[in-house]
Amino acid sequence: MRTAQLFWGVVALNVAVVWALFFTVAPEPRHPLIGVGQFLGLHAALLMILQLTLIARLPWLDRRVGMDRLTSWHRWVGFTLFWVVLLHPAFVVLGYAVFYRSTVWRQLTNLAGMAGSLAGMVALALVIVAAGVSVRWARRRLSYETWHALHLLLYAAVTLVLIHQLFEVSAFTGAPVAAAYWWVLWIFAITALIAGRIVLPVWRNARHRLYVAAVVPESPDVVSVHIRGRDLDRLPARAGQFFIWRFPGYAGWWRANPFSLSAAPDGRSLRLTAKAVGDASAALRHVPVGSRVFAEGPYGAFTAMHRTRDRTLLIAGGVGVTPIRALLEDLPGDVVVLYRARTDADAVLLEEMRALARTRDARVHLLAGRTSAGDPPFGPDNLRRLVPDLTDRDVYVCGPPAMTDAVLRSLRDLGVPRRQVHAERFRLAA
Ligand SMILES: Cc1cc2nc3c(=O)[nH]c(=O)nc-3n(C[C@H](O)[C@H](O)[C@H](O)COP(=O)(O)OP(=O)(O)OC[C@H]3O[C@@H](n4cnc5c(N)ncnc54)[C@H](O)[C@@H]3O)c2cc1C
Structure with a gap:
């Protein structure tokens, strides 16, 4: 079976588990509308966990599916999450308003007075901002770095969702089996994220200590940068893959740009070849030989x-x-x-x-x-x-x-x- 099918099969299996838990062990909602809201809330949590897994840059998944496809799935899951996250509180608040024969506004202010619900509301606001800056119209008008910085707000949203889920929502914590299931999912996603985005890159950079060995102009606007380091024969890079490179001091620490390897890795050196299209790519021509380089990767299924x-x-x-x-x-x-x-x-x-x-x-x-x-x-x-x-x-x-x-x-x-x-x-x- 192909990895993409296997991946979505596992996702479908989890949707089935969530449905089973909801219809068997979750406490009876006070009103059907609240039930619909809770049902959507469970899917919102599942989608968030899926999002974290998609951007964790797990080497096994990335090599088989490719980061371009994973980020494309991430984008579509993100917009689905936006709608589910919007509808979840809408149904819950409406349900409470009907149940208590009060107004939506009164229920909103009541819920905002409870720490767990407030955490959920702030998370919703952050998801709206992130989705807003990701629609194509806005995305085209923002620099990659500004968009990325705003997108990082979603990590705060994930933390708030966890608080919301743990302290407020009985459909998650009402039965030990449901609570255990959700803990396993969250721990998996967060561990994958920390391992793929932090531990592995930090460890690889400490191990290989990459530096610029030569800068070779290929044309007036294209330059090749030759990189060397320690034990490069142990770096599992393949021809066709790319790294996300940082050249601190020349393009800024916060700038990280993807460039493919332009020669097959030979165990002693790596080479990238970049066309100057903006500040970071143009700066590569002036990177001094000997300067340190930090790289995340290798990534990509184009092999x-x-x-x-x-x-x-x-x-x-x-x-x-x-x-x-x-x-x-x-x-x-x-x-x-x-x-x-x-x-x-x-x-x-x-x-x-x-x-x-x-x-x-x-x-x-x-x-x-x-x-x-x-x-x-x-x-x-x-x-x-x-x-x-x-x-x-x-x-x-x-x-x-x-x-x-x-x-x-x-x-x-x-x-x-x-x-x-x-x-x-x-x-x-x-
Ligand atoms: C998988 C992959 C492999 C690539 N390989 C090469 C290569 O071998 N040679 C080459 O010349 N170019 C390559 N590129 C394109 C290269 O990454 C961009 O041209 C470069 O990042 C532009 O950065 P800049 O700051 O100079 O220009 P900017 O004007 O800041 O950026 C131009 C555009 O590049 C994209 N971009 C910028 N930063 C990033 C980032 N951190 N992550 C993703 N996209 C970004 C954005 O769409 C942005 O709108 C590759 C891109 C990807 C996604």
Whole structure:
């Protein structure tokens, strides 16, 4: 069974357990509306636990599913959570108002007077802020760092939800079996989060003590940074993966940017290649040799682990060539590379890819020049002409979003099975 199906199967199983507990051991609600509110509250807690697991960056899950897919699930679960969290108090307050024949406002102020309910209300306000800054309109107008800082408010919301759950809600704590179940879930999620986001990165950085070994300009706006460190042969990184890098002092401690490995890890060094698009990526050109580097990772499922065929087609566009270049070194068998760049001069890492191809069973085609509407470089006809046996290959694609979408559409039209198609979008669904 595939990991994604297994993951959602476990989630469905937990939904079934929550329903079973609610209908068997939870105390009878005073009013059906309160019951609906409590039922939604249980799902809100489950969704929060799911959210923590999705962003815990657990290596086992990340290697199989990929961080782009995990963050995309996180985004959709987040909006579902928003609606459930909104409806939960609405039903509870309405239910109490009907039951006590009083007003909604009176019930709201009563509940706000109780510590547990107040904690829940503040958590709701924080979820509204986080959801508000995550809708596409707002997200596009905020810098990544501002959005991320506001999003961190959700950790406070999680703490408040735990307080709310432990001290107020009888559906959680009414029966020992229900309380034990929820404790196990929360402990699992929080431990996974602390292990994946704090313990593992801190331990790996202390162990490997990464530093900049060289900075090599590849073009006027692209630079490669070579990294060395201790015992790099024990770092479980693979070609096609990325790290989230921090270069303190040059881009600021709080800036952490994802960059893929642009060469297969050889146990002695790592290399990233970055295009200057903003402050942090532009600063890399000036990072002094010898300075310390901190990295979280390796992350990503864009690796040979997911290969299903002996032959491979690698498709790169622009700076999306970085993981493709690393995969060319790593993937065995017959490999064809299609590399799309505006001009020959923009095609960074091209010469080393050609040199690599000469040492193995591989061909590299550069597709440079303007795109004409009548003859798109990655239209189905062109793809079939360039790589006639493409349906028998795994296809790895990394490039600008429009190009990646065009390639995926063509592969679908040409009937390449989905399991043979692997895409890295250089975008986390944040
Ligand atoms: C998995 C992955 C692998 C990548 N690999 C490469 C690579 O090999 N080479 C390369 O040149 N670029 C790569 N990128 C893109 C690179 O991360 C961004 O160009 C870079 O972070 C921009 O930062 P900035 O501060 O210079 O620019 P900004 O103007 O601050 O950011 C430009 C955009 O980059 C994205 N971004 C910025 N910071 C982050 C962050 N911490 N996490 C996620 N997204 C962020 C945001 O969408 C932002 O709007 C990759 C991105 C991802 C998600």
